[in-house]
Amino acid sequence: MSSSVWLVLAVILVIVAVVFLIISVRKRDEDGIGEQPSTRRDMFQESDGSANFSPSKLGPGAIISYGGIDYVIRGAIRLRQGQYTWHEYLLEGGKGAEWLSVEYDEGQLNLGWWLSRKDLDLEPAQELTVEGTRYRKVESGVGEYTTEGTTGLGERGRYKYWDMAETGGNRLLGLEVYGEDGPTEASLGWKILPGEITVYPAPGN
Structure with a gap:
């Protein structure tokens, strides 16, 4: 062929x-x-104003306006327990050491405003009464933390926490231990809504 x-x-x-x-x-x-497969998007993902409280917006240098006062974020702590993370931000501009906590619980944005109370000598318990308010334990655990800016802590380490809340109320009590043998630090706080805060992002964001 x-x-x-x-x-x-x-x-x-x-x-x-x-x-x-x-x-x-x-x-x-x-x-x-x-x-x-098409990627389905949660239509309500940003309806709670959560975009304003992402780590890309909050950090050292950001300004938070709350209750008629402008606060500057001095430092940030990223807390992690397993796959669960949340953030705390040290604020300057008020009457003392004030913190903003930002966390998600089952898709729900939770914000808390905290005052450090070094004058309180408290140890973890199922129930505590502080300044006439009774708090009950909500959850506790151990994990790791990393920091950014000024926080009074090292760059990273281990921590323990006990979250307590007023039954049926708005008030919060937090106990934290940073490091293996650090002191138990107490903070009193209350829940706030995203609409109560105006966020001016950190420089460069």
Whole structure:
């Protein structure tokens, strides 16, 4: 068989292969095979104003306006327990060491305003009464932390926490231990809503 005949057969085989490939791809498209699954977006993801409280907006240098006072964020603490993370921000501009906590719990944005109370000598318990308010333990745990800016802590380490809350009320009590043998630090706070705060992002964001 001449070389020209072999060449013609080769061209025919290539054409047949291309036709079968086109038919196969079209059938897969019709059946929906090979299509990338669509990514569904939570329509309510930012309806709670959570975008203003992301770590990309909050950090050293950001300004928070609350209760008619402008506070500057001096430092940030990122707390992690397993896959769960939340943030605390040290504020300057008020009457003392004040903190803003930002966390998500089952998709719900929770904000807390805290005052450090070094004058309180408290130890963890299931129930504590402080200044006439009774608090009950909500949760506790251990984890790791990292810092940014000025916080009074090292760059990273271990911590323990006990979260307590007023039954049926708005008040909060937090006990924290940073480091393996650090003192138990107490803070009193209360829940706030995103709409109560105006955020001016940190420089460069």
